[in-house]
Amino acid sequence: MATRGNGRPRRPSITDVARRAGVSVGTVSNVLNRPEQVTPATRERVQAAIEELNFVRNASARQLRAGTIxxxxxxxxxxxxxxxxxxxxxxxxxxxxxxxxxxxxxxxxxxxxxxxxxxxxxxxxxxxxxxxxxxxxxxxxxxxxxxxxxxxxxxxxxxxxxxxxxxxDDVRGAALAVEHLLELGHERIAFINGPDSIRQCVDRRAGVVSALLAAGRDPADVLTEVTVGSLNADAGEKAMNELLGVDAARRPTATFCVNDFTALGALRALRWADVRVPDEMALVGYDDVVIAPMLTVPLTSVHQPTxxxxxxxxxxxxxxxxxxxxxxxxxxxxxxxxxxxxxxxxx
Amino acid sequence: MATRGNGRPRRPSITDVARRAGVSVGTVSNVLNRPEQVTPATRERVQAAIEELNFVRNASARQLRAGTIxxxxxxxxxxxxxxxxxxxxxxxxxxxxxxxxxxxxxxxxxxxxxxxxxxxxxxxxxxxxxxxxxxxxxxxxxxxxxxxxxxxxxxxxxxxxxxxxxxxDDVRGAALAVEHLLELGHERIAFINGPDSIRQCVDRRAGVVSALLAAGRDPADVLTEVTVGSLNADAGEKAMNELLGVDAARRPTATFCVNDFTALGALRALRWADVRVPDEMALVGYDDVVIAPMLTVPLTSVHQPTxxxxxxxxxxxxxxxxxxxxxxxxxxxxxxxxxxxxxxxxx
DNA sequence: CAGTGGTCATGAATCGTTTCAAGGACGAAA
DNA sequence: TTTCGTCCTTGAAACGATTCATGACCACTG
The missing domain is CATH 3.40.50.2300 (Response regulator)
Incomplete structure (x- = not known):
């Protein structure tokens, strides 16, 4: 068998197929691309040759000529x-x-x-x-x-x-979360958010604020925002512990987390502090990660059509x-x- | 500018570069592939032409000739x-x-x-x-x-x-989990496993059994196996509830789940039944999914070097x-x- | 039987690159 | 001045497919 220098067998080309089937290369190409233009008898002969040789089209040559890939x-x-x-x-x-x-x-x-x-x-x-x-x-x-x-x-x-x-629409997603919490009657809402260098954090804050305004609330009264440096569980836990530092009568009754990982951390803090979810603290995440519904307390979350x-x-x-x-x-x-x-x- | 029929501009080829730089195509190719063989002056002229034309190599033509990609x-x-x-x-x-x-x-x-x-x-x-x-x-x-x-x-x-x-090595992974539980003193261990049609389930069972035998235990005494149809949280929850049906004195004190999703379900069942983890029931998962450490009760799990x-x-x-x-x-x-x-x- | 039309098959040109034998330029040595 | 040798550069031949003008062949028609 022909080789290509490195000892590996050269893959059969359209020319090999043509030779074997006793036709021209043009015909083989026609069989491949316009089979209806080829007599059944010829077509079968070519097909047979293709199979015998294990012919596989060369995409590069194809693209080179045809210009598309x-x-x-x-x-x-x-x-x-x-x-x-x-x-x-x-x-x-x-x-x-x-x-x-x-x-x-x-x-x-x-x-x-x-x-x-x-x-x-x-x-x-x-x-x-x-x-x-x-x-x-x-x-x-x-x-x-x-x-x-x-x-x-x-x-x-x-x-x-x-x-x-x-x-x-991240703005809308955050608004959905807050609207939901307002509908449930929460009047003091916490928002655990990340740094402004992340576009999503900025957008979601905008959504939170707009939902509050749209409902006729003053964000300054309703909202407690805690900013964390990175969006993971440990940060979420720390943020929630901070929120829990306030005495129960005045602290938020619901928390919206900028993503599910921070919400997981928040959940952990709540569990350890023996705060009941959602009775004493409702919790909303964002992203709807695959395990959100699997948690001990299944997590309300904003789902994105990824x-x-x-x-x-x-x-x-x-x-x-x-x-x-x-x-x-x-x-x-x-x-x-x-x-x-x-x-x-x-x- | 030249077009290719569909009205889109043709991308410049090595020939265009050669013409612009006033050299042959061979030289341009040399600049691209063996720059040290080209006089600095020529090289710079070619480089300039390449940049002016925004020339980008055509990988197809390249592969076609060179045979490799x-x-x-x-x-x-x-x-x-x-x-x-x-x-x-x-x-x-x-x-x-x-x-x-x-x-x-x-x-x-x-x-x-x-x-x-x-x-x-x-x-x-x-x-x-x-x-x-x-x-x-x-x-x-x-x-x-x-x-x-x-x-x-x-x-x-x-x-x-x-x-x-x-x-x-799934066999070894499961063995690690069981060895760990034995070391902690558990003498009644449950194994929530999936169907034998999944290779991993078969291997992991083999690991569980081999670890028990290696420790001189009789699997028939120590092991309770529950088989679930699919590896998700709901199945895990159901399986755990089944295990909890046995009265506390005789039921397993530890459970090894074939993956983390089933473990999440098991965890949920334990929480609802007010069974303390790990005191009344220890739990091990498999896969070490990203959220395993973020859970309210961080999950012991078998980590694979993916x-x-x-x-x-x-x-x-x-x-x-x-x-x-x-x-x-x-x-x-x-x-x-x-x-x-x-x-x-x-x- | 010449003319016409239609169907298939042909083979050369082409795509953009790499490679390589061959040629050119130039300096050094004789 | 001639003769080498060295170092760059050149130009044409490949790579494997597609495309298309050309022509062979056959079947009808008038």
């Missing part, structure tokens, strides 16, 4: 983060039926890493990219479009007009790719949903 | 599963410094889906694939190697001799790819680790 690149902040994991799954589910492949990487919010992957994807000639932009990388991303590469921003509510993006988010992003991209001429850019903002469980409406 | 394909059972997510991150972290790209898909344990992705990857000419094989797909995977594609099995303790694989698993799999693959001639196949089995927390050793 059924591949999409995605760059998320961190594949190991459940949020992006579910988004990725949504992307995949949109791509699979169209036989597209997905190239996936994590930027870790490092613009340099992101740029490197973008270039790699561009070299590969992907049809488009789905990106969660890091700080200040938007410009480079948009430049891709001038070189014929589709772009859809993931989980970014961009100010830029002419680029498609998908995101979830799968749909990814699916839609991929859908927009494929649509733009197949659109003739000018493309209409869409900016989709999904609405989160409050999932009420025992931690607020316990029975 | 820095891409690896991975097929896991489900990207949305945290286990595989962390594995994927490990793979990525191994590939990134070598400028490899990762193509990632989920097979959902469907051999047909898996086969489709394998073919897609093969068409793309990936250097190798990392696969968690579905039922009965091993043969097709191994056939790839005859066509020059590297293969490393992920999370599979394969019986096949001559293929590299990485996995985690990131390392992925990293090592990718490492084996790259090594095999760069190895000259015959490759030595390695089968790496990682050892899990018990992380002791309050749910067994509570203060």
């Amino acid at each position: 059924r591949t999409v690149g995605a760059i998320v902040l961190d594949i190991a983060n459940p949020f992006f994991t579910e988004v990725a799954r949504g992307i995949e589910d949109r791509l699979a039926p169209d036989e597209y492949t997905l190239m996936l990487s994590s930027s870790d919010e490092d613009p340099e890493r992101e740029a490197r992957y973008l270039r790699l994807y561009e070299e590969h000639g992907v049809q488009g990219v789905l990106v969660t932009p890091s700080q200040g990388s938007l410009e480079a991303i948009l430049a891709l479009r001038e070189r014929g590469i589709g772009v859809v921003l993931l989980d970014a509510t961009s100010d830029v007009e002419d680029v498609s993006s998908v995101g979830v 799968h749909t988010l990814g699916w839609t992003a991929a859908d927009l991209l494929l649509r733009e790719a197949s659109a003739e001429g000018a493309v209409e850019h869409q900016r989709v903002l999904f609405q989160p949903e409050l999932v009420v469980r025992t931690s607020t409406a316990g029975g | 820095r891409t690896v394909g991975a097929i896991v059972l489900d990207i949305a599963n945290p286990f595989f997510t962390e594995v994927a991150r490990g793979i990525e972290d191994r590939l990134a410094p070598d400028e490899y790209t990762l193509m990632l898909s989920s097979s959902d344990e469907d051999p047909e889906r898996e086969a489709r992705y394998l073919r897609l990857y093969e068409e793309h000419g990936v250097q190798g694939v990392l696969v968690t094989p579905s039922q009965g797909s091993l043969e097709a995977i191994l056939a790839l190697r005859e066509r020059g594609i590297g293969v490393v099995l992920l999370d599979a303790t394969s019986d096949v001799e001559d293929v590299s694989s990485v996995g985690v 990131h390392t698993l992925g990293w090592t799999a990718a490492d084996l693959l790259l090594r095999e790819a760069s190895a000259e001639g015959a490759v030595e196949h390695q089968r790496v089995l990682f050892q899990p680790e018990l992380v002791v927390r309050t749910s067994t050793a509570g203060g």
Whole structure:
């Protein structure tokens, strides 16, 4: 068998198939791409040759000539983060039926890493990219479009007009949580929030405040905000202990946590302080992580349509790719949903 | 600017760069691949042209000629599963410094889906694939190697001799959990396990039994096994309630759950029945999911080196790819680790 | 029987890169 | 001045598929 220098067998090419079937390469190509234009007899002969040789198309050669490739690149902040994991799954589910492949990487919010992957994807000639932009990388991303590469921003509510993006309305999500607590009659509400350097924290605070105002409350009266440095359980526990320092008659009767991890910590603090949930303290989280319903006290949380988010992003991209001429850019903002469980409406 | 029929600008090629810099294409290629062989003056001229034109290499043409491509394909059972997510991150972290790209898909344990992705990857000419094989797909995977594609099995303790694989020792992991409980003095241990159709369940049972035997105990005396149909919290809760049906004097004093989700359910049942953890019932999970330490009662669990698993799999693959001639196949089995927390050793 | 139309198969050109034998320029040595 | 040798650069041939103008062949029609 022919080799390619490194001793590995060369994979059979369309030429080998043609020779074996006694036809020309053009015919083999026709069998592969326009089978109806080939006589059944010939077609079968070619098919047989293909199977005997274990012929597999060479995507590179194909793309080189045809100019297109059924591949999409995605760059998320961190594949190991459940949020992006579910988004990725949504992307995949949109791509699979169209036989597209997905190239996936994590930027870790490092613009340099992101740029490197973008270039790699561009070299590969992907049809488009789905990106969660890091700080200040938007410009480079948009430049891709001038070189014929589709772009859809993931989980970014961009100010830029002419680029498609998908995101979830964090302001609304937080408002939902607070509205729920108000409806339950809570008049002193705590908000355990993270630093302003995280967009989500800023948006969610805005949602909290707007919900209070919309209900005719003065945030200064109702709201106690505790800011933590990082969004994990330990921080949440510490924050809740701080809240519990106030005597029971004057402390908040409900707490909204900026994410489920901090809520878990808060829950732990409540348990150790023997404060009953939700009777003495109602609790709402955000993200609706997979274990939220599995907890000893199932956690009320704001659910984000992550799968749909990814699916839609991929859908927009494929649509733009197949659109003739000018493309209409869409900016989709999904609405989160409050999932009420025992931690607020316990029975 | 030149177009390619669909109205999008054609990306500049090496020829365009050559023309602009007033050199031949060969020289441009040399600048890109063997810069030391080019006079600094020429090199700079070419570099300038590259930047002015925003030239980006065409990976397809490159691969077509050079025969190689820095891409690896991975097929896991489900990207949305945290286990595989962390594995994927490990793979990525191994590939990134070598400028490899990762193509990632989920097979959902469907051999047909898996086969489709394998073919897609093969068409793309990936250097190798990392696969968690579905039922009965091993043969097709191994056939790839005859066509020059590297293969490393992920999370599979394969019986096949001559293929590299990485996995985690589930037998040992379960044994660790049981040894721990025995050391704490527990003499009646429950094991909430899943169906035998799942390999992990079978392996972990074997580990439980072997640990008991090794300690000179008769499993028939010590062990109470409850089998659940699916590995989620509700099933775990039900199983634990069943165990609690026995009067306190004779029921198990410790429970080992086949994964953390069932353990969460068990924990919930214990809380509602007002059984103190770990005093009246110790609890061990498996997987060490991210929230295990965040729980009200932090959960003792068996931790698997998922990131390392992925990293090592990718490492084996790259090594095999760069190895000259015959490759030595390695089968790496990682050892899990018990992380002791309050749910067994509570203060 | 010539003419027409339609169906299939052909083979050369093409995509953008890498590679390599061959040639050019230039300086050093004789 | 001639002759080498060295160092850069060149240009054409590949890689494997797709595409398309061309032509072969056959069946009808008039």
